[in-house]
Amino acid sequence: MRARVHITLKPGVLDPQGKAIASTLARMGFEGVGEVRQGKYLELDLAETDPEVARARLDAMCARLLANTVIEDYTIDLAE
Amino acid sequence: MKAVIVVFPGSNCDRDVMVALEASAGRAPAMIWHDEATLPACDLIVLPGGFAHGDYLRVGAMAARSAAMADVVRRAEAGVPVLAICNGFQVATEAGLLPGALMRNAGLRFVCSWVSLRVDEAESPFTAGYEAGQVVRMPVAHHDGNYFADADTLARLEGEGLIAFRYVGADGERGEGANPNGSVADIAGILNPARTVLGLMPHPERAAEPALGGADGRAMFDHLVEALS
Numbered sequence: 001m002r003a004r005v006h007i008t009l010k011p012g013v014l015d016p017q018g019k020a021i022a023s024t025l026a027r028m029g030f031e032g033v034g035e036v037r038q039g040k041y042l043e044l045d046l047a048e049t050d051p052e053v054a055r056a057r058l059d060a061m062c063a064r065l066l067a068n069t070v071i072e073d074y075t076i077d078l079a080e
Numbered sequence: 081m082k083a084v085i086v087v088f089p090g091s092n093c094d095r096d097v098m099v100a101l102e103a104s105a106g107r108a109p110a111m112i113w114h115d116e117a118t119l120p121a122c123d124l125i126v127l128p129g130g131f132a133h134g135d136y137l138r139v140g141a142m143a144a145r146s147a148a149m150a151d152v153v154r155r156a157e158a159g160v161p162v163l164a165i166c167n168g169f170q171v172a173t174e175a176g177l178l179p180g181a182l183m184r185n186a187g188l189r190f191v192c193s194w195v196s197l198r199v200d201e202a203e204s205p206f207t208a209g210y211e212a213g214q215v216v217r218m219p220v221a222h223h224d225g226n227y228f229a230d231a232d233t234l235a236r237l238e239g240e241g242l243i244a245f246r247y248v249g250a251d252g253e254r255g256e257g258a259n260p261n262g263s264v265a266d267i268a269g270i271l272n273p274a275r276t277v278l279g280l281m282p283h284p285e286r287a288a289e290p291a292l293g294g295a296d297g298r299a300m301f302d303h304l305v306e307a308l309s
Contacts, residue, residue: 013228016186016262065145068138068174070181071228 001046003058004077007067008039042066051078081309083109084122086152088143093129093165093285100288101126104301105309114146123308124161125152127168129221129283139182139224140170149175161205161308162277163300166222169269169279178272178279179237180229186262190223194294195260197268197282198248201241204275209303215252216296218282220260220268225281227263227270237270245269245280 009015015037022036044061048054058076067074083101087094094111101124102108110120114132119125132143143149149171156162156177164172170182185191194217199210210216229237237243245268249258259266261281269280284297 013183014186014262016184016188016226020188065141066137068141068181070173070179070230071183 001049001051001054002079003044003046003054004079005042005044005058005062005066006039006075006077007042007062007072008074009037010071010073013071054078081105081124081305082107082120082122083124083126084119085109085111085126085128086114086119086148087111087128088114088130088132088146088171090132090134091128091130091167093167093283096283097126097128097165097285100285100297100301103288104298104305112148114143114148117147117151119148119151119155122155122160124163124304125155127152127162127164127171129166129168132167132171135224138174140167140172140174143167143171144174153177156272156277159274159276161304163206163304164277164279165283165285166220166225166281169281170224172277172279177277178270179233180227180270182224182281183226183228184224185222185226185260190221191225191260192219192221193260194219195268195282196248196250196252196258197245198252198254199244200246201244201271203241204244204271204278205304205307206271206278206300207244207303208307209299213252215248215250216287217294218284218287218297219293220282222261222281225261225263227261227267227281229264234265237267238265240273242271242273242275243267243269244271244278245282
């Protein structure tokens with residue numbers, strides 16, 4: 001089973017890298033881009049076949065290592 | 081005073097802080113590799129600067145989950161003082177020894193320079209060698225020193241007098257130009273509520289003797305030896 005984990009900065013946490021990307025896009029002529037927020041994307045191959053068990057384990061992995069929940073949120077997507 | 085320095089793959093200030101501690105204590109600290117599950121008995125634990133595990137995933141993230149850090153957390157909970165410098169500060173926040181997080185510098189650049197710091201809290205074994213309000217100079221060298229904590233945490237740090245060092249100008253006053261990394265409330269270093277853990281981005285060990293360009297860091301090591309021997 002393959003899992004996709006997106007990790008993003010919590011709303012309200014400043015993202016200087018996202019700001020730099022937004023200003024570079026504007027400088028390049030890409031108009032109409034508002035706020036840009038940079039995050040992380042991880043793919044994990046899991047031996048587990050039960051989606052509920054897999055989700056619970058991924059939740060623990062995110063809370064304990066993959067994300068820093070002081071500053072980051074995460075979402076988990078499971079593909080069969 | 082018996083000190084232990086935890087060395088991670090990618091630590092690069094472990095020997096600097098060893099030299100600084102040995103000069104103050106008269107005995108060499110023990111250097112402990114990160115995969116040791118049990119630290120030797122000690123009066124002080126140091127988490128040194130560097131780029132543990134190449135800063136992969138997040139600064140300090142992997143190091144905070146090492147075997148040695150599990151024992152560091154146990155010792156810290158039992159009251160053993162922990163001095164966490166630069167990358168060590170990042171590891172300490174990731175391990176939950178200190179609140180908040182260190183994020184990418186607001187200016188996005190790696191900052192390597194001498195900065196002025198104001199000692200905002202002199203009541204701790206780390207800072208009692210200074211006067212409250214004293215301005216000291218130490219170097220910073222980091223890409224991720226932008227301290228962040230939520231409003232409740234900040235209010236608690238302020239209210240309990242746990243902000244040990246703030247970035248200031250040479251006149252001791254806070255101001256935008258004095259903050260090298262965008263840290264909230266100009267925070268350069270914080271204490272835990274028991275005042276037994278200090279995390280700071282500046283490097284006292286790189287300001288421990290005049291030949292290094294400044295000796296304001298010496299008082300921290302001297303006072304630790306005095307307080308913990």
